[in-house]
Amino acid sequence: MKISRRLLLAAGATLPLAAPTILRAQARELRLGILTPTGHPWNNAALRVADELKAETSGRLTMTVFHAGQLGSEAAMLQQMQSGALDMGWIMAAELGSRVPSIAAITAPYVVDSTDKIAKLVRHPVALSLFDVLPRETGTVGLAWGITGMRAVFSAREISSIADLKGMKLRINPTPAYRDFYQLLGAAPTPIPTPQVFDAMTNGQVDGLEADLEFSWNQRFDKVSKTILMMNAIFMPVIALASGRVWQALPAADKDLITKVVKKQLDRQIDELAANEPKLVAQFKAASIPVKTANPADAAAVVAEYDKIWLPKAPVLAELRKVGKTL
Template sequence: MNFKTLIARTLPAALVALASTTGLASAKEFRLGLITPPPHIWTVAAQAFGEDLKAETDGKHSVAVFPSRQLGNEAQMMQLLQTGALDMAFLTIAEVSNRVPDFGAFYAPYMADDVAHAGRILRSDEAKAMLADLPQKAGVVGIGYSMAGLRQIVSRDPVTSAADLAGKKLRITPFEPIKDFYNAVGAASTPMPLPAVYDALANGQVDAIDMDAELIWKLKYYEHADTVLISNHMMFPMVGLVSARVWKDLSPEERETITRLMARHLDGAIDTYISKEADWLLAVEGTGTNIVEADASFFQDAIAQWEAIWSEKAPALATLRKVADETRQ
């Protein structure tokens, strides 16, 4: 079975078209995929990057942004990046960690004290150095990091302790670090794409969701919640990627321009979360939703179990923990 036949059988129709296009050498429009909807900060950053690239290259290069999983889920987009059928993507580090386990270290529970601290960890030299492994291990070039703030929990039922989550169907992003955390809590981890989450919470298909403050507020998940647990239990990083196959055909000048502009907008998205996350949480609280605050002691046993698993899976965990300690204020 040849590659195009395999793609046609396994991926959305939009990806078949991508796989059939001519190579980058003659292309003037890069294609960038991501899972977030158009109003999301990541999507806005991708569009701004494309506008800047077009302006700086006098129209020689531009970027077509495909939000909302138009090109498939993150695993599918990673596959397309590896083959060169997709040029660029903004992906959660979750998907990268499925291929390079060291990146699972970024999801260490309570490594970051708050969203600003998470930004300092992601901006550290040690975090940036980890990107050097991606071309060889994952077939992609890592340009830089961004994030979606810290994770919270929205529950249809009251939550006053971690024990209240035991046995609950809890929506997660499908990757091992967060799965291992909620398995340790005793919840029934339920992977689910973002577009399905609101209805699933509304109709009881899931009992709770793991989510960031931006979407809890903007997509009104609190409307179907008894409790919003402000736990800040885990950062949720993103990485800007370019296909290694595409990268090798770029000139040094093109690489420098793409790196500089994409990194600028990735970093700008971090600043946006730092400035807005507290306001989103205050807005949710203002709706009258029951707010419960939780620190590391709330999940003490689960954290110990997670650390036991990931200290062996991800040697970078020790390095990032040291960075976290050094960047506390």
């Protein structure tokens, strides 16, 4: 078949138009939601992910980070990821654990007893295997863990041991895994919005706060505390999630790159937090607040009762405890 010069010119004329169309189809702007405020280590890690993705792809993949709950609560962000309206979200284990007991298991008391061990635990295959249920249970894909350090009780009255928590009105994270532990210790979990806790401790509405050291230093809860009791019992991790719907549509190479970059930056966050914890403890001690350390043996009976509640719901807790003893 003879092709006319006119047809060749017509076909050639379409190529410059088609090529940019292909390039535009490959470009993508990702949207990531996170509850914590600007400047938080998790947020900083998310911004580094955005910068690295842009650099690695020469601008083809970009990411906008929506800080401080701009896209709503974590529950709302999960719904958006399930529908595909939100590409990624960094969601705390408290929110996920209230829906998926096996995720809550990692926040059980005394799985590990130091921040250095947290850093090792969240990189262990057993902890990473907890992500396996997420596509089915939440419609999301887990990419990596981020962490906070071990949590402490900031008390508005003088305390010295776990026994002194009995009867205290404590503001704790309301996730069932935390609530069950502190109720078994005899404390009275008291729901107070985080921005109101400082005043609530000042006026006696609550007797204390259970929180991680970094958050508490930034909020200066030492100024309304008479004792800091290092529990070394529980911690609050975050999971970097991708929407299952969005993930399914991404090219394999983009999935690999996003996973690699997210893990790299959250590994950095984990290492930096673990290295910084001794400095935080020193800062609290320099503030002339007695810093005391709880004895895990004092909570042994409570942990046994706790496991009676949680092992039937999350059998993986037994495996996590075994891992924790080896770290």
